[in-house]
Amino acid sequence: MVERRLKALVIAEAANPEWVSVPLVGWSLAHALREVADVHIVTQVRNREAILRAGLVEGRDFTAIDSEKLAAPMWRAAEKLSMGKGVGWTMKTAITTLGYGYFERLVWRAFGPAIRAGEYDIVHRVTPLTPTANSLLAPRCARAGVPFVLGPLNGGVPWPKGFDSERRREKEWLSYIRGAYKALPGRGAMLRHASAIICGSLHTLGEIPQQYRDKTVWLPENAIDPARFSLTAPQPGTLPLRGCFIGRLVPYKGADMAIEAALPLLRAGQMVLDIIGDGPQAEALRALVDHEDVAQAVRFHGWLPHEQVQVTAAQAQLLVFPSVREFGGGVVLEAMALGVVPVIADYAGPGELVDDTTGFRIPMGCRADLVAGLRTRLQAIAADPTVLPGIAAAAQARVMHDFTWAAKAAQVERIWRAVLARKPLPQELPLPR
Structure with a gap:
């Protein structure tokens, strides 16, 4: 029997086919998921023109949320506080993450009624990748009875011993206290109400509290086209x-x-x-x-x-x-x-x-x-x-x-279906040896 295509709302604040790093990951996974499900992408307005150039139709295929009122000044502050171009990434992530909640509030304002009405089988937040960006959508989706999937989460790999001089030259001062993010308000509610948590690295998986490990999957964040x-x-x-x-x-x-x-x-x-x-x-x-x-x-x-x-x-x-x-x-x-x-x-x-x-x-x-x-x-x-x-x-x-975006989308779809069927989550790839 042919399975019905799922209808998914994919949140990818950073999703841009013309950029690199996190925005390209966000775009690539969100776009690939459109081949396996009926996906509507929700992204930030800075990505709008690039997504239009990629051929998607605004309103039908994607929605661009304008959170620039807060996002733009937060980015300028992050640039100044990181003390140099191309360095201080932990500081940039921390400052911009502080403003992410505003983006999700606007997302809920736009899509909350549809989520509560059951118009989507699943809601999946792809980006931000950082585990420090807590999501208010997880508990709200849980109250609406719609599964919420988080990830791939990745980041914060510790600096290895013997490379502290490189750490200082990268101006990674904030990385010394990065672990404090675990005490931020909202983290517990996000993890508790998420139906599945995809971790892009074993380090990130190791930071998930033990009581949530049964709904955690290791799936590397990257793939290729x-x-x-x-x-x-x-x-x-x-x-x-x-x-x-x-x-x-x-x-x-x-x-x-x-x-x-x-x-x-x-x-x-x-x-x-x-x-x-x-x-x-x-x-x-x-x-x-x-x-x-x-x-x-x-x-x-x-x-x-x-x-x-x-x-x-x-x-x-x-x-x-x-x-x-x-x-x-x-x-x-x-x-x-x-x-x-x-x-x-x-x-x-x-x-x-x-x-x-x-x-x-x-x-x-x-x-x-x-x-x-x-x-x-x-x-x-x-x-x-x-x-x-x-x-x-x-x-x-x-x-x-295993590592094309099409393969990644198929892996994620199997996770979605396991969530909806209330079955154990599949471990899509063998753990590294």
Whole structure:
């Protein structure tokens, strides 16, 4: 028997097909869910024009809520208090989260009557991703008898020991007291009244109180659009290796560690390295390359358009990405989708996406230990590059099976149906080994 399509109200305050990071996650999941259910997307007005350009019809497919009266001044305050462009993300999140309740009040004003009238089978808040943004919709939906799903929640991965200097350079002062969010009013009511809580990382899952674990599911936040990743990297199994680093050039991302670890191979002509991205560390990285006399083996590309990132990355065999504080690790999935083998720090998001069949995980430690472990692994690969083609194929197959947005939408729909049937929630993916 064919199941009836569900009717869902999907709340995605940040959802924008033309941006990156959280807005792209919000848009991608909300849009993919339209293929498996009758979905109406509710977002913030700043995303309206981009969603219209994507072909959706306002009023029929989505509603843009104008909360700028509070959102705009809160963002300006966050920019000032974070003390620098591209840093202080915990402060930005905290300040903007303070104003999120106003957005949900406007959502309830617009859709509360329809929710109470039973016009939706389910209400699902996709963004904000941060667990610090409490939702007043959860208890209100519960009183209306409509299941409320939360997530993927993700964020707040602790800074690893030995990287406090990177933490200070990122101006992450507020991260020292981030745990205080658990005492904020409304958190208990949100968790108690949510019918399902999707956690985008094992760290976030671990922050959910034990009494709610039976309605909690681990499901990584990121996925890829196969249409954006149509290339496959060459994996000849020979030298020289070509590696790439993709991301902001800031201390915790580890581009400097990637370069330092690769130095013996770069000098020996056994490896070249593409650095894709830009940021405040760029000048220091160029100075490091010049000082070590490996400029002939390292190319700095700066920021590239998304389609050009794919073209450049797909010429590499390895993603060398020793970032020490990734919540989601979307760039790791993107590399795997191209058949580029990830070499990552075994910590947080990337460590949950990669296993021994799909890449290489470097044990977490202090900076010196991480560089040493990464160097040892790169040298081992250079000694036997024939291991790469099989791992690359496995990585690409895993992403295309489990980590497309279409697969993610199907996973979420199964969670919705389990909620509505009052059955145990499915654990859609095996826990990382």
